[in-house]
Amino acid sequence: MGAATISTYHFPTKIRFGVGARRELLGALAALGIQRPLVVTDQDVAQLPWFSEIEASLGQLAWETFSGVWGNPVVSQVEAGLVAYSAHDADGIVAIGGGAPVDVAKAIALMAYHPGHLFDYEDGASTRPIDQNIPSIVAIPTTAGTGSEVGRSAVISDDTTHTKKIVFDPQLLPKVVLADPELLLGLPAKITAATGMDALTHLIEAFLAKGHHPLCDGIALEGIYLVSQHLQPSVLFAQRLAAGELLSETEKTAHLEARAGMLNAAMMGAIAFQKGLGVTHSCAHALSTVCNMHHGLANAVMLPAAMRFNVEAEPDKFLRMARVVDPAASSGVVLIDWIVALCKAIGIPPSLTAAGVSADSIEQLVNVAIQDACHPFNPKPVTQKDFYVIYQDALAA
């Protein structure tokens, strides 16, 4: 299988990875010919001490900062950012933060020279062509989750309905990513856990997704290994720091290693899921739309039930993933047991009920999930009835 049709393998992002990579921003902008960057970030990141350091590093450049991003990114944030982009007469964007500011930056870049409303350019349902210039983006990630910094799409929600829409274009891919694990050292435990589980879900669903992409499959397996080594330590160090504990020099090094591992795993997840995602993401997207749940948390709570649904369809692939986290594994169920144990260890609620979702919401969740664009890539078809079964399983787990 595979060779009978022509597949696309595409890994174009230049990533500079390591402690201090953020200090290469000025050089990266110069190489792209950007002289008037708009820095797009969220309101929390803009308060962090290292943020003003990055701004100062821009030196003689005429830069402006837009920090009007918070929570799940919505259209009005993109519109405000677009006003800032035009007012500054910017010629490129620096996106600093988690998935939200990176996605807002991409949407601003798209709309800088394209008329109409953002959703006119919805992937698969566009009413206008993407045929104008799209300004270049340099991304500096500060979470290890969505991996949007290495992706070609942006997910933006409608302000009132919370419906998520995707815009996609190869030009939205940041030209350079400065991946600096030091920027993740202050991330709170809950965000570390939820975003890390988003990365793990990308890796697992990409590996299982239909389609022929052995390069992505290899990246996904190594990414799962990195999560197995680095997510729990990242969360535990964050908890200890929040409790006011001081870390020894050895522990500080171990913390940085854990953050670095997760930063790589998150980028690998987003690179791998160009192959496709699956049923977990469809369930999670509905939980964000209907219950306003954090995307990573939603994936984490759904992942065991979704994998119980999938495991019999792909026994060999499950066994391969299980052996990544436990070389002695003799069945794919070991992977699911490992996911459940990991969630418990990092403080993820064990069920939808524990996460505050009531049985009354299931019908609405099913109706939203069935329309989602991810589950057609799931290795096993998912019917309306299947979604009921999966949500019921997650409710009581």
Ligand SMILES: [Zn+2]
């Ligand atoms: Zn995700």
